[in-house]
Amino acid sequence: MMLIVIPFALGAIAWTFPNLTGIWQQDAQLSNRPDDAINNSSDQPNPENTPVAPVALWHPSGLPLLNPPPPADAEVWECEVAIVGGSLGGIAAAYHAMQAGAVTCLIELTPMLGGQISAQGVSAIDESLTMRDRQNFSDSWQHLKQLIASQDALPSGFPAQEFNNLSSDPPIKVADVNSCWVGDLCFLPNAGAMAAAALLKEATTNSPQSRWGTEIAFKGASFNQAGNTIDAIHAVRRSAKDPDYLPKGKLSREITAWYSWSEDTLYAKQPIRLQPPPGKQMLVIDATDTGELIGWANLPYRVGSEAPETTGEVNAIADNPECTQAFTFPFILAIADDGGKSLQKLKQVKPGITRAEHRRDYDLGSHPMYSGQSFFNYRRALSVNNDNPFTATPRSGDMTIVNWNNGNDWGIMNPALIMTSAEIKTSGQQHNWLGGLNLQALKQAENHALLFSEWLIETYASEDMPLQHLAGAGMPIPTQSGLSLYPYIREGRRILGRSAYGQDSFMIREQDIRVDMSGRDFSDTLIGITHYAIDIHGCRYRNWHPSKSASSAPATENFVTPIYIPLESLIPQQLDNLLIGGKAIAVSHIVNASTRVHVGEWAVGAAAGTTAAWLVKQNDSTLTPQGILDRALIGSLHSELRSQGIRLEW
DSSP states (O other): OEEEEEEETTEEEEEEEOSSOOSOGGGGGSOOSGGGOOOOGGGOSOOSSSOOOOEEOBOTTSOBOOSSOOOTTOEEEEOSEEEEOOSHHHHHHHHHHHHTTOOEEEEOSSSSSSGGGTTTOOOBOOOOHHHHHHTOOOHHHHHHHHHHHHSBSSOTTOOGGGSTTOOOSSOOBHHHHOOOSSSSOBOOHHHHHHHHHHHHHHHTTTOTTOEEESSEEEEEEEEOTTSSSEEEEEEEEEEESSTTOOOOSOHHHHHHHHHOSSOOSSEEEEEEEEEOOTTOOOEEEEOOTTOHHHHHHTOSEEOSBOOHHHHOOTTOOOOBTTOOOOEEOOEEEEEOOOTTHHHHHHTTOOOSSOHHHHHTTOOOTTOOSSSSSOHHHHTEEEOTTOOOTTTOOOOTTOEEEEOOTTTTEEOBOSSOSBOOHHHHHHHTTTTSOOOSBOHHHHHHHHHHHHHHHHHHHHHHOOSSSOEEEOOSTTSSSOSSSSSOSSOBOSOOOEEOBOSBTTBSSOOBOGGGTBTTSOOOOOGGGEEEEEOOOBOOOOOBOTTOOOOOOOTTOOBOGGGBOOEEEEGGGGOBSSOTTEEEOSTTSSBOHHHHHHHTSHHHHHHHHHHHHHHHHHHHHTTOTTOOHHHHHHTTOHHHHHHHHHHTTOOOOO
8 A cells, every 4th residue: 555645734635545565564574474464454444446535644733643544433432531551550540540530441452451460471570679678669559469469379261180289279369379589479460460450440439430441452542623632542442253262472463453443354343432521621641561652643752772962871872762671572381291292382483583593592690490599489470389489499380480681581673672753654653553563573572482481491391390381271371372462561662751850851860860870859749759770671783783772771779769750751742631651751761770660660650640630630621731830739739649648758
């Protein structure tokens, strides 16, 4: 399909001609095997060889418009707070907005709510030791952890009879089998998803008209005439036609179909429109881990590493939009004997990059495989004996979540995962959003994870310690491959804030969070607190060309100050009713390495949801997030945050 664009008084007009080159050129990079085929039917709304009616591609403000336009038969959700992304931050935002009584809507791409703790497979809570020692946590964060601990450890339908020492009757609880040394709470992804859903259900007591849904892809937005307010969010829900359908666990092969408007052989589709109730305003929160709404609308943002000239940071190296932190597809290994079946399936993986090149990255370092402070005990999410993870040897039936730096981390930048604004525009996704991720990068990371599992089983399995790669129906990660439904995203797009604290485009910088540097005091406008080491999972090119990564920036948590998150870091430029509810806040590449972890993402989401609901309660359509600052209302917002149990004191 080719777009011919002609200037017009209100932006641009395009005529669409089908049966020409497809607008997503990444398809050609993928394998030509049948199950690698990408469904591009959504990009060809007119199958005949005739021009369609003129379609405006750009709002007069320069914001994008959807092409094809949103279907007219959309299911309408009325929302005072609309949240794009059921990530960990999205769940926090929805919970707090609903607790405050706002009619809240949330859409999530994957089948599981919770982001890091479920669909992304990082179901081991990251907190700084200092925060844990001081118990400097908000009430809702503590409540979430308690809910997780009370969940059934194994999913419904798990074949417990096939595993020694496991039984589903009576159900095993997370608290009874949690034993890892990475943190205080490790669990299987199914438990994280159940806890996230339970939390939202609980909050409906205060907001019974709120609603949420999974398997719903963000497609774009509509704007008011001035181009400074989102009037509606457009999305599409997919429903598998086969009730027994199981996701492949190969996002590179599924993502385009997930985002397509059009029905295909696997999915029925229903368009959805999120809009404000009559006569009311709607606050929108981008809680996606990659900053999808930000990337689609092309609001001012940064991606990748920065130069010292850009941020003034001592340990910054250079601007490189390809150098985001490594992303990961976690999986689960169990000490169980499946007769070598899972290993045989792993051996069928045919990577584009050779096995030898993949295997050069695999290394357990100084850690033993099993006993004591070992690889297996690091994120052991199920311990049959619930024994000491620092000294014990795991036994048959134990399971570990694999998320390992020198293992399934994928930091190769050619190609980079996060599409830049230029790539989005060239690909056509500015008008027909398909996730904003590079398919080839996804595919390479998937293979890297599967081959790491193969290597672990080949290298460390024995008669006494057989290893099984868990995959299939009824498993804690419910995919055919056993890989997480979506990769663990450490870093995506990060907004540039508005003018504040001496910057034309605000962002929190390295010097603001280091105890040995002179930074700014954000206490007057803080809306949340977090703390963590500067933990950068680096990037590199396959040919080892200089990556421009901030390799000297990592620091242990004793070099990091309490991180005060100011309201300014949640407010993007241009759109006045939009807040950030997750990793896409205004921080530098270096600071993201501290704020990205579970507790930091929760703090941001909780603040965004509470702020949005507070604005709704003011019943003043002229009051915006920026208006809280401009009208000196931050004190009133602080009172609301504290009333919701959000911690504002270290």
